[in-house]
Structure formats: structure tokens, C-alpha cells
Amino acid sequence: MSTKFTMSAAAIGSSAAVLILASTAGASISDPFLTITAINSAGTDTFIVPLGLTTPGANPGSRVYSNGNIPLSNGAAFTQLTLLIDPQGPNATPHDNTIALTFTAWAGASVTTFIITTANLDVSFPEPVLARASSNFTATDQNGDGVTVTSIDAAGNAAAGWWRTQYNGGYGPNPNATPGGTQYALNGAATISTFSPFGTISGGNNTGILSPIPPGWLDMSGQLRFTLTPGDSVGGTSTFISSIAIPAPGAAVVLALGGIAAGRRRR
Numbered sequence: 001m002s003t004k005f006t007m008s009a010a011a012i013g014s015s016a017a018v019l020i021l022a023s024t025a026g027a028s029i030s031d032p033f034l035t036i037t038a039i040n041s042a043g044t045d046t047f048i049v050p051l052g053l054t055t056p057g058a059n060p061g062s063r064v065y066s067n068g069n070i071p072l073s074n075g076a077a078f079t080q081l082t083l084l085i086d087p088q089g090p091n092a093t094p095h096d097n098t099i100a101l102t103f104t105a106w107a108g109a110s111v112t113t114f115i116i117t118t119a120n121l122d123v124s125f126p127e128p129v130l131a132r133a134s135s136n137f138t139a140t141d142q143n144g145d146g147v148t149v150t151s152i153d154a155a156g157n158a159a160a161g162w163w164r165t166q167y168n169g170g171y172g173p174n175p176n177a178t179p180g181g182t183q184y185a186l187n188g189a190a191t192i193s194t195f196s197p198f199g200t201i202s203g204g205n206n207t208g209i210l211s212p213i214p215p216g217w218l219d220m221s222g223q224l225r226f227t228l229t230p231g232d233s234v235g236g237t238s239t240f241i242s243s244i245a246i247p248a249p250g251a252a253v254v255l256a257l258g259g260i261a262a263g264r265r266r267r
Contacts, residue, residue, distance in 0.1 A: 027087030027097070029063055030120040030170065030219075034083050037175040038076035041110040045072040046175075049083075051119065059095060062086035075108030080235065085121050088243055096243040097123050099165075099222050104235035106142075107228040113152065115175040116224040123219060127244045128212035131220075135163035135187035136204030137236025139228070141197065147232040148193035149203075152225050154178050161186035161205075162226040165240040168218045179223070184213075187238070188226075204236065217242070 031051035038045050047070055054063040063085050070078040086098040099121060105114050141147040151162035154176055169181025189203035222240045 027061060027124070028122045029085050029087075030122070033063065033065055033085070033119045035115075035117045035173070035175070036070070036078065037115040038072050038074060038105075038108070038112055039115075040074050040076065040108045040112040042074035042108055045074050045076070047072065047078075057084055057086055059086050059089055072108075074112075076112050076114070077106040079104045079106070083118060085119060087121065087123065096241045097121055097220065099220065099240040101222065101224070101238045102236075104233055105228060106233045107230055110230050111227055112230075113156070113227045114224065117171045117175070118222045120170045120219040120221045123217060123242065125217040125244055126215050128215055129217040129242050129244060130209050130212055131167075131184060131240070131242035132207055132209050133163065133165045133185040133187050133222075133238075133240045134204070134206040135161070135224075135236065135238040136202070137162075137188065137234055137238075138200055138202040139192055139194075139232065139234040140200045141194065141232055143231040144197040146193065146195035146197070146229070147199070147201065147234075148191065148227075148229045149189075149234050150191045150227045151188055152227060154225070158190060159186065159225065160190050161188040162224055163187040163222060163238040164225065165220070165222045167213075167220045167242075168216070170219070170221055171223050181219075181221070184220075184240070 029051060032048050033051045033054050034049040036047040049065050054065045057064045066082040068079055070081060081103045084100045088097040089095045099118050139147045139149045151159040153159040164186055165184045166179055166181035167184055171179050185207040187205055187207060192201045192203040194201040220240055220242055224238060228234055
């Protein structure tokens with residue numbers, strides 16, 4: 001296995017009217033920032049982006065890595081790659097905890113397996129959390145014999161989706177390791193394919209805001225796992241977003257008045 005180190009440098013709507021966004025203090029991002037592994041008959045190559053080679057994003061604490069051309073030794077490649085990891089901002093400049101990945105992957109001369117793993121965004125929420133995830137992509141036949149993208153799990157078996165998001169535990173440096181956290185959602189199609197010469201096929205789905213996740217959300221991360229037919233390409237975007245859910249000021253007043261009224265009745 002060869003390892004390369006690159007040298008180039010949403011808002012969630014509330015599901016209830018009483019929920020608003022709160023600020024996150026002390027959020028941090030793990031190192032490495034991004035790990036890409038490509039496996040095919042020509043070998044395995046891993047491309048690692050250390051946190052120190054990222055650049056600041058538009059919001060305080062956010063980090064970005066972007067690279068337009070990443071050739072790998074086994075003939076696979078990445079273009080138009082961007083990863084943004086952005087901790088939630090204060091109410092004065094509201095935005096959610098966000099992991100957003102955009103990319104185009106190119107297979108080598110044989111079927112290529114891709115594992116793309118993001119850093120952990122440490123958010124340490126003692127409060128309940130609202131979250132959502134999405135993954136949308138388009139595969140293109142580049143050599144006239146059709147294209148197929150298949151989602152896989154850590155054991156290489158077919159999976160229900162290719163974008164696995166989780167909390168409270170990272171994926172680790174081994175691309176074949178069992179995820180160490182709790183799965184939040186699995187997005188994307190199990191398989192998409194077209195046999196139309198030089199055709200394209202799109203797929204993807206969104207996991208909307210679910211019921212608030214109980215307190216104890218410590219971190220969040222994402223991983224893509226899929227196989228791609230020889231010589232073909234697939235590009236798309238995958239996101240994972242979360243925010244603290246707390247009572248809005250008006251709701252807090254209502255709750256307080258209700259408590260006062262209940263106390264008076266007890267007297």
C-alpha cells in the first residue's frame with residue numbers, strides 16, 4: 001500500500017415551533033481531515049489529508065480541503081474534491097454543524113472500490129440533537145460499455161446505501177474496520193446502473209429531520225463506500241448536518257407560566 005500526503009493547501013428547520021438553534025462551544029475536528037482509499041486489481045492506494053493542510057472556511061472554526069486533481073497509483077483518480085467541516089455557529093450568525101463532501105471519482109482499469117472517510121467533528125452536546133443527512137450522485141459511462149455503482153459495507157457486502165453517517169465514534173485508520181460509533185443514517189441507492197453507451201444514471205436520497213436524538217451526542221462523521229465499474233466515473237455530494245434542539249424563549253415562558261399555575265393549583 002502506498003500512502004500519499006497532499007501538499008495543496010443548510011440550515012435545519014425545526015420540526016416543532018418551540019425549537020431553535022443554539023451555539024456550540026469548544027467544537028474540534030480530528031486529524032486526519034480526510035482519508036481516501038482506492039482498491040482494484042492494480043493495488044491499493046491511500047490518500048490522506050492531514051488537518052494541518054486544510055484552510056479556514058468562511059465561518060469561525062470551519063476547515064476546508066479542495067483539490068481538483070488527485071491521481072492514484074492504481075489508475076483511479078479524484079477530481080473536483082472538496083470537504084467542508086463546519087462547527088455550529090452562535091445565534092448571532094446561525095449555521096449548523098455541517099460535514100459536506102463534493103467529489104468525482106474515476107475507476108482504474110478494473111472494478112475499483114472506494115472508501116472515503118471524513119474526520120470526526122467533536123460537538124459534545126449535552127442537549128438533545130436534531131440531524132439530517134443526504135447523498136446525491138451521478139454515474140457516467142466513460143468507455144461505452146455501461147456503468148454500475150454498488151454500495152458496500154465494511155465487509156465488502158452489498159449495502160442499502162453508500163453514505164454512512166454516524167455519531168459517538170469514528171471509523172479509524174483501517175478502511176475495512178467496523179464503524180466504531182452509532183449509525184445515524186444510510187443514504188444513497190444500493191445499486192445504480194445503465195447499459196446505455198456513454199449514458200448517465202443518477203440516484204440519492206435524503207434523511208429528513210428525525211425526532212430529537214437523546215443527550216450525549218459527542219461527535220459526528222461520515223464515510224462513503226462503493227464500487228465502480230472499470231474506467232467509469234461517479235460524482236456527487238453528501239452532507240451530514242446537526243444542531244442542538246432547545247426550547248425557544250417564548251416556549252420557555254409558556255412552560256414557566258404553566259409551572260407557576262400548577263403550583264398555585266397545588267396550594
